[in-house]
Amino acid sequence: MMPIYFVSLGCDKNLVDSEKMLAILAKEGYELTDEPEKAEIIVVNTCAFIHDAKQESIETLLELAEYKKTGKCKVLIASGCLAERYQDSILEEMPEIDGIIGTTAYDDIADVVKKALGGQPASLTKELDYLPAHLTDRISSGMSHVGYLKISEGCNKNCTYCIIPSMRGHYRSVPMEDLLEETEKLAENGVRELILVAQETTLYGVDLYQEKKLPQLLHELAKIQGIEWIRILYCYPEEITLELAREIKNNPKVCHYLDLPIQHCNDDILKRMGRRTTKVELLDKIAMLRKEVPDIALRTTLISGFPGETREQHDECIEFVRQMRFDRLGVFPYSEEEGTKAASFPHQIPEETRRQWADEIMQAQQEVIFLQNENFVGRVLKVIVDGYLPQDDVYVARTYRDTPEIDGCIFFQVPYEILSGTFVSLLVTDANGYDLIGEICSEEEEE
Numbered sequence: 001m002m003p004i005y006f007v008s009l010g011c012d013k014n015l016v017d018s019e020k021m022l023a024i025l026a027k028e029g030y031e032l033t034d035e036p037e038k039a040e041i042i043v044v045n046t047c048a049f050i051h052d053a054k055q056e057s058i059e060t061l062l063e064l065a066e067y068k069k070t071g072k073c074k075v076l077i078a079s080g081c082l083a084e085r086y087q088d089s090i091l092e093e094m095p096e097i098d099g100i101i102g103t104t105a106y107d108d109i110a111d112v113v114k115k116a117l118g119g120q121p122a123s124l125t126k127e128l129d130y131l132p133a134h135l136t137d138r139i140s141s142g143m144s145h146v147g148y149l150k151i152s153e154g155c156n157k158n159c160t161y162c163i164i165p166s167m168r169g170h171y172r173s174v175p176m177e178d179l180l181e182e183t184e185k186l187a188e189n190g191v192r193e194l195i196l197v198a199q200e201t202t203l204y205g206v207d208l209y210q211e212k213k214l215p216q217l218l219h220e221l222a223k224i225q226g227i228e229w230i231r232i233l234y235c236y237p238e239e240i241t242l243e244l245a246r247e248i249k250n251n252p253k254v255c256h257y258l259d260l261p262i263q264h265c266n267d268d269i270l271k272r273m274g275r276r277t278t279k280v281e282l283l284d285k286i287a288m289l290r291k292e293v294p295d296i297a298l299r300t301t302l303i304s305g306f307p308g309e310t311r312e313q314h315d316e317c318i319e320f321v322r323q324m325r326f327d328r329l330g331v332f333p334y335s336e337e338e339g340t341k342a343a344s345f346p347h348q349i350p351e352e353t354r355r356q357w358a359d360e361i362m363q364a365q366q367e368v369i370f371l372q373n374e375n376f377v378g379r380v381l382k383v384i385v386d387g388y389l390p391q392d393d394v395y396v397a398r399t400y401r402d403t404p405e406i407d408g409c410i411f412f413q414v415p416y417e418i419l420s421g422t423f424v425s426l427l428v429t430d431a432n433g434y435d436l437i438g439e440i441c442s443e444e445e446e447e
Helices: 012-027 051-065 081-085 087-093 106-117 164-168 176-188 214-221 242-250 267-273 279-292 311-324 351-374
Strands: 003-008 041-046 075-080 099-101 146-150 193-197 229-232 254-259 297-304 328-333 380-389 394-398 410-412 423-432 435-441
Touching: 003 012, 003 051, 012 041, 012 075, 012 106, 012 146, 012 193, 041 051, 041 081, 041 106, 051 075, 051 081, 075 081, 075 106, 081 087, 081 164, 087 099, 099 106, 146 176, 176 214, 214 229, 214 242, 242 254, 242 279, 279 297, 297 311, 297 351, 311 351, 328 351, 351 423, 380 410, 380 435, 410 423
Parallel strands: 003 041, 041 075, 075 099, 146 193, 193 229, 229 254, 254 297, 297 328, 410 435
Antiparallel strands: 380 394, 380 423, 394 410, 423 435
């Protein structure tokens, strides 16, 4: 069995593709290794969302290409967004690469690897609007109790700063029956927390069923035994409906958590970003969600230093963050991406200013989150255990308010072993910045 080393970069949507490619390769008899120096085949599933992601992908490919000299590597394959977007230049400028797989061709990974091993040209891309055959088999490359479910591919929004549609195509929903089958397999393999992802989850079903079907999908997913938490990411605010809010409220398995990237609050900036909402509409949507689901945790992302943004507009965004008191928030300094409308806009903001403004927004958010965490001291929360840190003799867990590897954690100690994926109740005893400290208590005390 030929050993294969696999690297997945970028978002959790990319991770789903990677796990499916791993399953395909395992069926073909390849053996997964976590030691690149022993691998005969190396695959990098790349990202190209922003400049920093492209740079990381290129550096990773070049770094792993060295194992052709120092290790046993025979072929190096590039897949994913960078491979899709820059296929010709990658092959021309990086002769170390033996194969290319586009974003819609990952189901043919085994064929590309075989051709590359045989010394044949091994570049495969397909039409961007092609939806690969739905694969339910996956090999987990992260926490085995957490599973990401990609419910659609592509995007129709065409925001002026975003390159995703040109790398992932138009919006295509995965049929509901396929998603249910995939989730059943995830549950059989030990997944307890299911996280719904897509370029936009809120539009799920509009192409297949001519209406938004996310609430119905949530209802059906909740019937699957073994799944205890369902979390929703990437919800465009203008597409969030009262029906969705009430499904979140009334479905006992759906976490009272919603990720709604708004990118900014100033109407002029939103318009030039190609966003389909206004500040007033954002205020109304957030108010509706908090009215329907009073304990909902809202996460958002913002872009700082968009072309033409003024200091006054930036200050408006900071004030909006303080006013809205988001439970979780991330900021990206604007990245000028070739091929996007925004890259040609006048008055590009200096990189230093973009990063400084991002820091200022995060400082405002830090004041919000630190105070909110203090307010959780004395409360009892249901948490999912993610692991154990032997150097600190503590277990790491998350509340319903926390997406893995993005949001905060809660730490606790017990004198016995607890398996990852176990749900327990913790009394919050202290707050430490973005994280909480707790102690285990009886299930009956859970809020």
